[in-house]
Amino acid sequence: MAARRGDARAARPVKPLLALFDVDGTLFLTHDPLSSEALLETLREVYPADPADDAVERVDHAGQTAKRNARLVLRAEGLDDRAIDAQLDAWCGCFAERYVELLAGADTSGWEATPGASEALERLAAAGIRLALLTGNPETMARARMERLGLERFFPPGQGAFGCDAESRVDLIDLARARAGGWPADATVELGDTRRDEESARAAGIRAIHVDARRFEAVADRLLDWAER
CATH class of the missing domain: 1.10.150 (DNA polymerase; domain 1)
Structure with missing residues (x-):
């Protein structure tokens, strides 16, 4: 059977890249x-x-x-x-x-992760891209949601930035880069679904990818394109 496009690309060398993922509307689609x-x-x-x-x-x-x-x-x-x-x-x-x-005490059996998110995150991690959460959720809330959705393994503790850390999303980006050891802005990407995600990325001097929940694999492809340049 022919290899998937993503499988072949994941084996290529990539430059270090920090990918900061929003939660609501990006990884988590269910109204909560x-x-x-x-x-x-x-x-x-x-x-x-x-x-x-x-x-x-x-x-x-x-x-x-x-x-x-x-x-x-x-x-x-x-x-x-x-x-x-x-x-x-x-x-x-x-x-x-x-x-x-x-x-x-809640029934979350109907919660929905973004289709293809787990597979895409697997590809990105395998390619050496560093993954972290960048969300307005408090950290315990964000991580509890990721656990319920089966995505917690992609986002290690001590990384990313959260809604109790700062009020401004720009400050959260700066904090996430600091927690990653002073990760350079030109090698950092924010992935989110709202205008504010994109505006905060520009204000912080990093790149942004708008996430279309229907095409999450395409988001991973674009991120890998940047990492391979």
Whole structure:
């Protein structure tokens, strides 16, 4: 049987490349109401605010970090940035903990990883591309999701950057590069599905690949093309 195109390419030498993967809409396709539930419950516990159940949907939340979404919701509730900042780190830890508690009792049998993601990540890892998560999710939340989806083995601990680490996605990119030993910007790529993913990559001086969930293998091909140049 003829070798797949990806099999042949994975054997070629590639230059070191750091690939930073978003989670929601990139590796994980299922709408997850547990996230908003945990976010709102913990905002009500930590802050003098009582946001409505649809408060997250009312703000510009797509592609944002956990801390940024909290700020947007709390501003809409009338809190100023000084009051928000005073408890933001503590809130984010509570949010992550509450999400994991909710997830422990949830039926996630219907959760869907992006079709072809596991196979594509296998190809990239075999080619020597360094893989890490770059997401607005808190780390425990992101890794719990990857575990449920069977993708956790591709993303080693101590690497990547997460939504409680910083509010700005640009800062997350800088942190992920630092955690990879000061990985050069010109050898770093962010992979995501939103406009913010691409904008933050440009602002951080790295490249970006827009992920089409229907064509994840094509995303891997493009990344390997860059690595072989």
